[in-house]
Amino acid sequence: xxxxxxxxxxxxxxxKEQNARxxxxxxxxxxxxxxxxEKHDEETRNMMMVxxxxxxxxxxxxxxxxxxxxxxxxxxxxxxITLTSR
Numbered sequence: 159x160x161x162x163x164x165x166x167x168x169x170x171x172x173x174k175e176q177n178a179r180x181x182x183x184x185x186x187x188x189x190x191x192x193x194x195x196e197k198h199d200e201e202t203r204n205m206m207m208v209x210x211x212x213x214x215x216x217x218x219x220x221x222x223x224x225x226x227x228x229x230x231x232x233x234x235x236x237x238x239i240t241l242t243s244r
Contacts, residue, residue, distance in 0.1 A: 221229070234240070
C-alpha cells in the first residue's frame with residue numbers, strides 16, 4: 159500500500175512538472191502572439207497612413223495638361239468650333 163502511494167506521489171510530481179513546462183510554453187507563445195499582434199497593428203496603421211497620403215495626392219491632382227487639351231478639343235469639336243490655320 160505504501161509503495162502504491164509512493165508511485166502515485168511520483169506520478170503526481172511528474173504531472174506537476176509537466177504542467178509547469180506546458181504552462182511556461184503557453185506563456186511564451188502568448189507573449190509571441192502579443193508581439194506579432196502589436197507588429198501587425200503597427201504595420202496596418204502604417205499602410206493606412208500611406209494609403210491616405212496617396213488618396214489625398216490622387217484626389218487633389220485634377221486633370222493633366224494632356225487631359226485638359228483633349229477635353230477642350232472634343233468639346234469644341236461637338237460645338238462645331240474648329241481651328242483653321244492661316
